Amino acid sequence: MRFLQSLIASLCIIILSCSLYAKTPVNPPRDTTDISAYKPYIDNNLDKHLKEFIEFVSIPSLSSIASHKGDVRRCAEWLKAKIQSIGIPDAQVLETEGNPVVYANWNQAKGKPTVLIYGHYDVQPVQESMWTNPPFSPKEENGRIYGRGAADDKGGVAIAIWAIEALLQKDGKLPVNIKFLFEGEEEIGSTHLGNFVETHKDILRAEYAYNVDAFQKSDDQPEMVMSVRGGATMEFTLKTANRDLHSGVYGGKAPNAAQILAQLIATFHNSDGKVAVEGFYDKVLPITEEEKAMAAHSDYDEKKELSDYGVAAYTGEKGYSSVERVWYRPTLDVTGVWSGYTADDGFLNIVPGSAHCRLMCRLVANQNTNEILDLIKKHIASHLPEGVILTYKDLGGASIGPAIFSTNTPAFRAAFRVLTILYGKEPMLMGTGGSNGAMSVMMDKLGQQTYSFGFIQEDENYHSHNEFIRISDLKKGQYAFCMLLKYIAAGQK
Numbered sequence: 001m002r003f004l005q006s007l008i009a010s011l012c013i014i015i016l017s018c019s020l021y022a023k024t025p026v027n028p029p030r031d032t033t034d035i036s037a038y039k040p041y042i043d044n045n046l047d048k049h050l051k052e053f054i055e056f057v058s059i060p061s062l063s064s065i066a067s068h069k070g071d072v073r074r075c076a077e078w079l080k081a082k083i084q085s086i087g088i089p090d091a092q093v094l095e096t097e098g099n100p101v102v103y104a105n106w107n108q109a110k111g112k113p114t115v116l117i118y119g120h121y122d123v124q125p126v127q128e129s130m131w132t133n134p135p136f137s138p139k140e141e142n143g144r145i146y147g148r149g150a151a152d153d154k155g156g157v158a159i160a161i162w163a164i165e166a167l168l169q170k171d172g173k174l175p176v177n178i179k180f181l182f183e184g185e186e187e188i189g190s191t192h193l194g195n196f197v198e199t200h201k202d203i204l205r206a207e208y209a210y211n212v213d214a215f216q217k218s219d220d221q222p223e224m225v226m227s228v229r230g231g232a233t234m235e236f237t238l239k240t241a242n243r244d245l246h247s248g249v250y251g252g253k254a255p256n257a258a259q260i261l262a263q264l265i266a267t268f269h270n271s272d273g274k275v276a277v278e279g280f281y282d283k284v285l286p287i288t289e290e291e292k293a294m295a296a297h298s299d300y301d302e303k304k305e306l307s308d309y310g311v312a313a314y315t316g317e318k319g320y321s322s323v324e325r326v327w328y329r330p331t332l333d334v335t336g337v338w339s340g341y342t343a344d345d346g347f348l349n350i351v352p353g354s355a356h357c358r359l360m361c362r363l364v365a366n367q368n369t370n371e372i373l374d375l376i377k378k379h380i381a382s383h384l385p386e387g388v389i390l391t392y393k394d395l396g397g398a399s400i401g402p403a404i405f406s407t408n409t410p411a412f413r414a415a416f417r418v419l420t421i422l423y424g425k426e427p428m429l430m431g432t433g434g435s436n437g438a439m440s441v442m443m444d445k446l447g448q449q450t451y452s453f454g455f456i457q458e459d460e461n462y463h464s465h466n467e468f469i470r471i472s473d474l475k476k477g478q479y480a481f482c483m484l485l486k487y488i489a490a491g492q493k
């Protein structure tokens, strides 16, 4: 009987904790997320902030164009000065092997956790002729600010700084300790962030970390990114002769590099869509029930996507839905092949003496970029006929590792709860087939789970022309950050 009672009691606890976890992670005390004290400051300073924002967006911090190196640095200095002006004197421009990082630290909240906020101040290139208004002369129109970087990611960076400004101005202090890490190379693959984080581990330690380079589904549907895939690329050349050969004189006896490459590529996948490279899946973890549920609940419209892109049907690994394939499974894609003559060369009758191929893998949690590249190299070597000379080209740049984020951390629960209160709806939990250098670097170098907490919306043309941010996003984001930091300070776990 006693056993039965205690069994029932433990079952009740399990059921209770499961339902708390699944639906309402934590019920905060009434005033934990009350930000009525800060709203007037945020609202009353909107004009001042918009002027600042226009200044910030005017700086063409184009990390991919060498002639803008000076602008990138100017932007970093601008940010440092802005952060110092809100009452955080310890703001610095720190060097990397590439563009500098802006780092800041406020640590006066004794006994409270430290929250690290990541964002980036560099921007995507522009095709100026496509823009209605010049991309670096930002303009306010219909409740929106148009300009390159307004959404991605200067909006996110400004929101976080302004929210902290509001808290500092109202209270003279912050409810938690804060660190800022704003990089200047996100748009070129966060090339030097890994090394920077590795050599600055001591100053980057934090209990909570959030990435403001993120978006919400819409004005009334929040979302959080729960996984990012890694990326690994390689390029190789097959050589069968020291030149292209006449197809009349040599055709039929000379090995054909293009055909050998085609045969090799055909060995990369099995008929069930799986990658045929030995060991490729060895470290891949099975999809959990929770992940399956997330994928099933995504608002993915496959039919619309197929018709938008003129694709007859999706293919891929058997046994997985399209969403599961993209969020949770690794891939090997040929991204380019070239050999022989091109249409521009006229009409050449040759047996190609060389053929080239570029590959890209998207990797998932637990897979290691270099290990995977080595397995592919082994596969290639063992599938080539004798006499073919194989060479690899170093493509430079950093390979990005994959990362998966837990729903069982205080940092997740805080963001989830705050978004739920703010939007009146639980956030959708999303995977993303893409990569995010910073989120992966933080996981890899610091073991830090970094949760998306950004307020731009999917339709705001980031990476495209006429990029904009809604002024309402800028306000909502500040409310959200004030709520988040107060919630964390209240010790909600």
Ligand SMILES: [Zn+2]
Pocket (backbone or CB within 6 Å): 120, 152, 153, 186, 213
């Ligand atoms: Zn971005």
